[in-house]
Amino acid sequence: MSQSVYGARVRRKEDPRLVTGHGQYTDDVQLPGLLYAAMLRSPHAHARILSIDARDAEAMPGVVKVYTGSQLKGLVAPIPTAWIPPESDLKMVEHPVLAYDRVRYAGDGVAMVVAESRALAEDALDAIRVDYEALPAVYDQVRAMATDAPQLHGDAPGNVALHWTVGTDTDEVFRAADVVVSQTIRQQRLIPNPMEPRSAAALYNGATGELTLWATSQNPHIHRVLVSGVLGIPEHRLRIVSTDVGGGFGSKIACYPDEVLVAYAARDLGVPVKWTETRSEHFTATSHGRDHVDEVQLAGTRDGKVLAVRVKAYANMGAYLSTAGPGVPTILFGLIVNGAYDIAHASAEVYGVFTNTTPVDAYRGAGRPEATFLIERIMDRYAAAIQMDPVEVRRRNLIRREQFPYANPFGLSYDSGDYHQALDKALAMLDYPAIRREQEALRRQGKYIGIGFSTYVEMCGLGPSQVAGAVGFQGGLWESAMVRVHPGGKVSVFTGASPHGQGEETTFAQIVAEKLGLPLEDIEVVHGDTNRIAMGWGTYGSRTTAVGGGALALAADRVVAKAKTIAAHMLEIPEEAVQFEEGRFHPEGSRDRSVSFQEVTLQAYLAWNLPAGVEPGLEASAFYDPTNFTYPFGTHIAVVSVDAETGETRLMRYIAVDDCGPTINPMIVEGQIHGGIAQGVGQALYEGAVYDDDAQLVTGSFLDYAMPKARFFPRIELDHTVTPSPHNPLGVKGVGETGTIASTPAVVNAVMDALAPLGVDDLAMPFTPARVWEAIQAAEGRKGGQS
């Protein structure tokens, strides 16, 4: 071990398996006698179910059984939510696994067919006759709160799912302020679209009563808790396996009716059952993200000091409460609406609203992109109002290095940072004065480019668990790890985190390789199987390396400590005199005599000659609860050109300077940032779920729903600063969501900057060519009218 792998651009250990088709995804599960399920989903956004006739379907050859909601009512408990924000008056409405009296969104499950092949199951769906009485539907959360709006749930009057307020009183500051800027902003609904659709397969062992459920889950242990409760299968007889999961972006956190139904059928029929959603189903039956209507206000002085910010948010919850749904527009949003700025007064008021749409849950960033978008947009508005450069306004309000730990107005304690340093670095990469000159010159030729900034901070790696409880998360937010050294010196690492594309099979191996002085290939990271790993909370909210990596570092340290004790005994020197370097133990200051980590390991297992009181074996566990959140930050800059004739926006440059503390694998970090940026740009320019007046999803396929594509992007220019977090053993900050959080406002600010000379001052995302062109036309019309 001459060169450390820690901090190195090591290629991902998981990639050869994944890129050669050897991944073990849920849909790859093959079992003797496997049956296939297909779901009948409501074509109506809101309707009463008058009758369901499945006799023809059940009579079809190869069809084993058809399940309906009324059959399962009472046998399968409703799907619960797992986030109950305190003092939010959350209405925990019933979410049946199959609708039995009323469907509440187009895509709501009505029946499940189990058949001998997937084709037969799909054929049988056509043969089920459902008699619906269509009801008026509402998809917009603001309209859903109107007194005459269709009501979704008897126990949620006015369709209000929750009402939550947080922060300080800002009224006085706003009354006295010289400058107040306001804007109403719609942050459109997004459809996650990971590459792998959701899937579930279940096998019931009648002899032991054990049920194995393969599921596309970001958090198999949370799934175990929830499925155990819904189906009444005790946890020690329920095994959840999520070995390879092809991306989630939050959409695979939730416990959905589908996996519960598959598990139920496998137990009921005594035969394994598998279901995989189609891409069309994904569009309507997998949780969506964002969907806010926000009123944001900022109060400031004429010389650029922000005094207060306040937000009133209407968050669309969809038809039911998804697993983490209620926490997203409250805790993960409201507590950080001041962004990276030193603002003394801030408040947020949030309405969560039921509508006849697919339930909304976490989507990459979950609440923090929404908050960041508001503050970054309103900072630009403020800059325009006081005629100050948007960079200068940011510079004057960014939290200063000496203010850390910084207590924000909502009681969060930002850990560490030098926000100005990141800003300066990004500006230097851009050459700001030069690009402004170029912008001026191009404008004179009738060409429009724009420069947009986002000086963001976000909170991730949530914990400690005491805080999780205080904010209503119905679980802990610690993480588990176990390092098991095998007699031959190879190592299995077991993590309760559940990576599904983020590369921790490599990153975690790098941590252990560093601690134990072993080569990377001697370390295998095991995750995603509740029978192999200890209780843990999974992967979401950029927590895996900060919290799971923290647990792993502690466990590895414990292994080294025990090995050291044994080595001292073998070397016949006091433990304090043992030094561990490059995989060998030797007396301090002398390398003449030494024992290797492998020799010590073998002795630990042979146990022929262990020091008194030392148990055989070499493994250690840790359950690590972080002391606080981590707060990655940085500056993103987008430069765009807008074609005024077609309305097309092109990204010319994208600069990102991020700080996620020390990096364990810079290549993986950069990959996370690249992907995150692309996803955030997707919201700014391309993506958006559109419903029609009957609450039918119009953008229900890739023909209409525009995902960002590689050809839309320039080379992304990255750099970083390094400010360790004091809140975990590795000093790392999460980086899985920063790109998504930062990039949407950077690009939107850039487009608005480009359009400013044309008189466009407000535009709703996504900035499709048509929207931009129509806004330009409207602005020209206004100008024409004035002159």
Next chain:
Amino acid sequence: MIPAAFQYERAFSVEEALTALASDPDAKLLSGGHSLLPMMKLRLARPTKLIDITRIPELCTITIESDRISIGAAVRYHQVAGDRRLADVMPLLGEAVRVIADPQVRHRGTIGGSAAHADPASDLAAVFLASEAEFRVLGPRGERRIPADGWYVAPLVTTLEPDEMLMGIDFPRPLSSRQTYLKFPHPASGYALAGVAALLSLDAEGRVRKASVAVTGAASMPFRAEAAADRLLGQTLTKDVVREASELGSGEGEYTGDVQYSALYRQNLARVMIQRALERLVQA
């Protein structure tokens, strides 16, 4: 996601294909399958039988003669894109084919399949119309030749009869030497939100001797922009002439908006793309 049950049959000759087609009114010809199969998977199409015509030799050839270019109906996009002779005599075709979808689709998709499917946003529709292509059709009543103008009836509807088969597409020669296809892809689907095929011949003085412009994607049907061509004829290609021709040409489409792209926007885009296509030809 899985089509309803169907039979599959491979035809090795034109006669076999036509016989099979005649024997089953719900049979469909299968070429590249890149439009038909997705529709079947969504169960929007439920043919009882697919007759694969991609192994019929005369449908798979590209012939270049002095007075015409003939492309067999089952010639795949990638064959067209890679054909050097075609690149010399009709660069427009390769240019258009190379911006269709992605490499996988171009590897399977066929010229005739695109013509017969008649998606109103198909890139080739503009090329067929602008280059005055002729569709060779064979059926129980013999052979017919249908000019491109008479081919497209409505979205996904052509004048091809259910018992007929498209044999190939002929382009008359000589074609105007200045030719281009310019596309503004839909950000989601990659289909043309507006695609313009334009061909121009100039005389020795730089005046337009012949002009042909067609637009796909923008309007509810692909169309020939006759008024644009008329405005160009006999003219020197000044900025004003090009601008006026684009304005007139885009005015000939019938535009219908959807939730994302309004009729007004589509017409504007057609205008801008005609203008840019013509500007490109001025520089050529």
